[in-house]
Amino acid sequence: MRSAVLVEPTEFELQDRPRPSPGPDDVLVAVRDVGICGSDVHYYEHGRIGDYVVEDPLVLGHESAGEVVEVGENVTDHEPGDRVALEPGVPCRRCAHCKRGDYHLCEAVRFMATPPHDGAFAEYVSWPADFAYELPDSVSTAEGALCEPLSVGIHACRRGSVGTGDTVLITGAGPIGLMVMEAARAAGATDVILTDVVEEKLAFATERGADLTVDVTETDLDTAVAEYTDGVGADVVVEASGAEPSIQSTIDAVRRGGTVVLVGLASEAEVPFDVLEVIDNEIDVHGSFRYKNTYDAAIDLLADGEVDVEGIIDFESELEDIDDAFHRAMEPTVVKGMISLDS
Numbered sequence: 001m002r003s004a005v006l007v008e009p010t011e012f013e014l015q016d017r018p019r020p021s022p023g024p025d026d027v028l029v030a031v032r033d034v035g036i037c038g039s040d041v042h043y044y045e046h047g048r049i050g051d052y053v054v055e056d057p058l059v060l061g062h063e064s065a066g067e068v069v070e071v072g073e074n075v076t077d078h079e080p081g082d083r084v085a086l087e088p089g090v091p092c093r094r095c096a097h098c099k100r101g102d103y104h105l106c107e108a109v110r111f112m113a114t115p116p117h118d119g120a121f122a123e124y125v126s127w128p129a130d131f132a133y134e135l136p137d138s139v140s141t142a143e144g145a146l147c148e149p150l151s152v153g154i155h156a157c158r159r160g161s162v163g164t165g166d167t168v169l170i171t172g173a174g175p176i177g178l179m180v181m182e183a184a185r186a187a188g189a190t191d192v193i194l195t196d197v198v199e200e201k202l203a204f205a206t207e208r209g210a211d212l213t214v215d216v217t218e219t220d221l222d223t224a225v226a227e228y229t230d231g232v233g234a235d236v237v238v239e240a241s242g243a244e245p246s247i248q249s250t251i252d253a254v255r256r257g258g259t260v261v262l263v264g265l266a267s268e269a270e271v272p273f274d275v276l277e278v279i280d281n282e283i284d285v286h287g288s289f290r291y292k293n294t295y296d297a298a299i300d301l302l303a304d305g306e307v308d309v310e311g312i313i314d315f316e317s318e319l320e321d322i323d324d325a326f327h328r329a330m331e332p333t334v335v336k337g338m339i340s341l342d343s
């Protein structure tokens with residue numbers, strides 16, 4: 001089968017690898033659509049993210065969906081022809097975190113495209129059947145693939161308890177910030193503010209329904225949020241840029257008693273944070289790591305037309321053009337590139 005393998009930083013090789021055989025509890029999926037995530041681009045450029053280092057050739061891609069072509073002998077809930085979205089992190093199912101339901105925090109998780117585990121830029125993937133979610137006819141496989149970043153958005157909104165009538169400030173209008181906006185709207189937020197440092201990203205956020213956008217290179221965020229909320233502050237702030245000044249700004253922009261959710265990964269682990277403001281204003285600060293139990297919700301929201309994920313796709317490329325696709329994905333105004341496979 002055709003596989004795009006990262007053999008060195010900035011070097012993909014198209015290899016012919018053996019087609020995997022599904023284990024007894026697995027489905028074999030013919031991959032149809034895979035999103036290019038910022039983390040794929042980071043591995044491509046630098047060969048590592050923090051402690052995760054690409055030491056051996058690696059297949060990238062963890063936002064994927066396709067068609068089931070074979071099922072293992074124990075699989076009863078899928079059959080060939082089903083179209084499925086693949087949840088990319090499979091936990092051990094036995095550790096304390098898994099047993100208490102926090103399977104996304106499993107330290108032995110096998111997460112696609114995180115070294116040493118291969119991802120989905122390949123013709124076929126064999127995957128545990130219970131981490132393959134059937135797509136209804138109305139949901140495309142491109143949308144199925146984008147259930148992954150949408151899941152990050154849903155989990156972040158759950159972590160922030162976003163609810164009806166809330167004003168939500170999202171810092172960073174990349175794919176994750178935009179998916180947080182979709183999830184926040186679906187959770188009942190009535191006012192959504194997005195920030196960025198790239199004008200085109202903010203224009204796109206406005207097109208997609210942001211009530212207010214703030215270019216933080218030109219406008220003071222505190223002042224803009226205070227004006228919009230009559231001096232109260234945002235109910236929930238979701239940080240989705242990873243930029244240090246943006247992380248720091250969350251504390252001033254949230255209302256007293258409000259919630260800050262940190263999603264963006266800072267390039268340095270230590271970011272100075274005003275602890276006294278957190279205490280004085282009784283601000284809840286939550287980390288948000290990937291997601292758990294979000295795929296069913298994501299698919300239902302897509303099927304009901306409650307969220308739009310396909311609108312963030314800038315371009316689709318074939319597996320053979322993956323090098324070009326990664327270069328396009330690096331352009332600052334591009335939100336989402338996809339790799340599509342036909343057979």
Ligand SMILES: NC(=O)C1=CN([C@@H]2O[C@H](COP(=O)(O)OP(=O)(O)OC[C@H]3O[C@@H](n4cnc5c(N)ncnc54)[C@H](O)[C@@H]3O)[C@@H](O)[C@H]2O)C=CC1
Nearest residue numbers: 038172174175176196240241242243246263264265289290
């Ligand atoms: N916690 C988790 O489970 C996950 C975290 N992430 C992280 O979330 C962040 C966002 O992911 P993507 O949208 O894919 O990244 P991205 O890089 O495509 O988007 C980030 C956006 O933030 C903007 N930005 C940069 N500096 C800013 C500032 N000072 N204020 C406001 N906006 C600023 C950029 O122009 C860009 O549009 C990244 O740090 C990524 O690593 C992504 C997936 C899962």
Ligand SMILES: CC(=O)[C@H](N)C(=O)O
Nearest residue numbers: 037038039114265290
């Ligand atoms: C941090 C990422 O972008 C990636 N989706 C992951 O969950 O590892």
